[in-house]
Amino acid sequence: MNDEKEIESMSDLLKIVGDKTRLKMLAFLKNGERCVCEFVDLFDLSQPAISQHLKKMRAAGLINERKQGTWVYYRLNDQLPSYVSEIIQALPSLKAKTCDCQKAGMSIPLEPLK
Template sequence: MDTLVEIADDMKLLGDKTRLVMLSLLKEREWCVCEFVGIFDISQPAISQHLRKLKDQGLVKEDKRGQWVYYSLSVNDKPYIQAVLDHMPDSRTILTLLNKELIVTECE
């Protein structure tokens, strides 16, 4: 079982809008760093820093494919995170709110 400190640290990560939206998008499929750059309109290093924090805390896992890194959700052992994400909108709604289109292509 997670300690209160671990739970608090996990929840702090969700206090950042970008990381919360990233995790919400990851509920439905894996995403590449390059896709997140297009969605959030921030630099690749900034996206990578957000994802590193999520990975370090065990909320996402990465899969390197060539020069790209794909991320997927990893919260099966964290029901309190899953509970928050269950109340978040789906990807299509999130992308609409961000004035972005659904991206379904591979990074090049």
């Protein structure tokens, strides 16, 4: 990839990360998987807004999804460029309140970042 394209791809990714809501979502994901409903509970935003933020992060390869019944769980992609891992490491890790999907014992903790 030439330098120009390389920079463009970096800026595309950094643009996704450079948003308060999405960065906060990533901070929540540091502790492991979270289901969509948790984000809906935690943020003062409509459910479609949450869904669209998650979609962008998924499209950018920042997170992966796992569907289980009607619930959809998201987790950090563990193959991120190192400059993105550094950003995530610099984030405080936020604790989520419990939610139906968690009481069901389905959420799986994540391996710590390398």
